[in-house]
Amino acid sequence: MTTTTSGTASAEEAPFFPAPRSCPFSAPPQHTAFREAGGLHKVTIWDGSTHWLATRHADIRAVLSSPSFSADVRHPDFPLVHSNQPEHEGGLFLRLDDPEHARLRQMLTKEFSVRRTQAMREQLLRITDELIDGMLAKGGPVDFIQDFALPLPSRAICLILGVPYEDHALFERHANAGTDLDVSHEERARTQREAFAYFEALVERKRREPSDDMISRLLEHHTGPDGFAPEMLPVLVGILVGAGHETTANMLGLGTVALLVNPEQRDRLRDRPELAPSAAEEMLRYWSIVSTDPRRVALEDVEVGGQLVRAGEGVIVSLIAGNRDPRVFGANEGESLADTLDIGRDARRHVAFGFGSHQCLGQNLARVEMQVAWPRLFERVPGLRLAIAEDELPFKRNSIVYGLTSLPVTW
Template identity: 40%
Template sequence: MPEPTVDVPAVPKARSCPFLPPDGIADIRAAAPVTRATFTSGHEAWLVTGYEEVRALLRAPSFSVQVPHALHTQDGVVTQKPGRGSLLWQDEPEHTSDRKLLAKEFTVRRMQALRPNIQRIVDEHLDAIEAQGGPVDLVKTFANPVPSMVISDLFGVPVERRAEFQDIAEAMMRVDQDAAATEAAGMRLGGLLYQLVQERRADPGDDLISALITTEDPDGVVDDMFLMNAAGTLLIAAHDTTACMIGLGAALLLDRPDQLALLREDPSLVANAVEELLRYLTIGQFGGERVATRDVELGGVRIAEGEQVVAHVLAADFDPAFVEEPERFDITRRPAPHLAFGFGAHQCIGQQLARIELQIVFETLLRRLPTLRLAKPVEELRFRTDMVFYGVHELPVTW
């Protein structure tokens, strides 16, 4: 690991309040929204914290996702990236081509058509929770299995393999392990997905993999590897992000009784509340990594070709130039164009599904369990500082 330069400060990670950005990040943003910083790997890079500057970075074609170092892991090793269909690790022109193929299956109409199934899944899990009685761990019994069931249904993952899929997803999202452990989890996922693709080719169903197999493919790119890369990326990302938002969002609402009461008394606020939760809890806690493909100016700073840059979207979503009183959690706030789903070419393709899930989850949770409350003080909760996406490891609740 390289030795950090003395006068280049480390990116803040410690939080006095678990629901607010790391201490000191606001001071960095106020002093210089584009500045040098030292990351977990020991490498130095540019840190971008201002809202407008992050948006400019994420939409600029002069930055690539093919970074030479993994800034947020301890060893800094960049594992082998998947190829066509993976989206997250693709640049132009392949990214645009592959995204168009996948976007046909993530239309607003198709996502809205999933509402009845999502509602059924949510209700079944709450039935089980009520039958068990409190206290329960809302992460284990609800936040993790609900999005896992939703995305598994969408991709046609057999029921008997879903527990294995959840284990793999957790292993792949850790940042406190070496590259070998992450690669081992990736190999397990690859084996599961290869078998799934072969089954869908032999016996197509009403699922996303089957739809992609039969989609119009003039360039002939939708082969087994494309299907495995697309399914793997979307399965992991859609499961883990939504699970984190359910657990962390529930913890925040239960910690803010005034906002909880507003939502419980007026369920029509749920769409508004979800947007404020997404902004306030922006769970991509480390930010998106890029590398400059040419010399470029960003926020008045010259970034040289080959230099790495991190878009700190959490800091950007708390920029007072973007939203008034950003540290005030207010579900009646007029929704603002937050960056929780990213921005530009790599904006989350599944964001409409995530919104629908979260709206159904929080409306139903508070309707079915109106006296829901924390069974442990917030100070005693374990937060996911060791994972790619921020959240809670467990959430003991009762009612």
């Protein structure tokens, strides 16, 4: 049955989004309650506006695959993540709707294809070994985030794009400012200007001195009237660099914690490294680290989960709630419950990378990085353990991307 409600709601009826995870290993309780109640529910975001929240797996997929919803942050009713979003992301291909989004995306997809990313496996294994060597040489305890989880995907995305890895401190600072929701509008704008200046200079250098990398190929084949606007290219490169290391770095840290606090799963992976692909998918499902997105705005009246969403109303999806939906995961006899970690689970239906035409461009690279890293790590450092108590782990509390600020480990 279709239901309708007004666009306004009290604070009690429309709790603040994003909601905190009261347990760092679980979905926000409010999102779980909404999911089990069914339908869409109103939430309030940073600017005081209210929007719909989708929490069931089926409803999330319906929103993200429907042409009735727009991803364009320039739409006046779009539920923005923060005040800088239209200026920074407006007009980028990832914020356009099909068919223009699909046309521009196609120019990038082969750079992150299964074939190309699988071909990087040996390089990634060498980087993994170098990082493990460095950890062992230092001796424990070390900060796993700084010594392993950040440099592995950072080095990988630098190889693909042609960005000098020696500048990693700079672009990691840009990424941190871009995902930290406590950063002020002014500070985020200042950091975005700094990032644009850096990537603009890099793109110009590649224009003068092209090499075998993605930036050079974009300049040669996909810049101009039928490709990416030249003034958008530095922003695009900056977002690819940030997304290419920030999300995977957090996944590597969180996945390592999950294996350390679930030693039976760690031992299972160490004894059966062929489980690496399913372990990666399960970690993506279990953690669902993108805390604030995806978001859409309705272009026309459309029904989702029995709720009529009117044109101009925003919809936000809770990936963590959808990926813990017991109707999809753990529903069959003999399957582990949706809230538990099971690296042998068939978790391929997860929506951690989004769904539909806008799903994560770099998902194949992220998969290979995780598939390489965890088996090698526990093969070479079987005694890896936390260097602090589990309840002292510093989880990020107000970030677009969930993760850890540090991860002290020893062996």
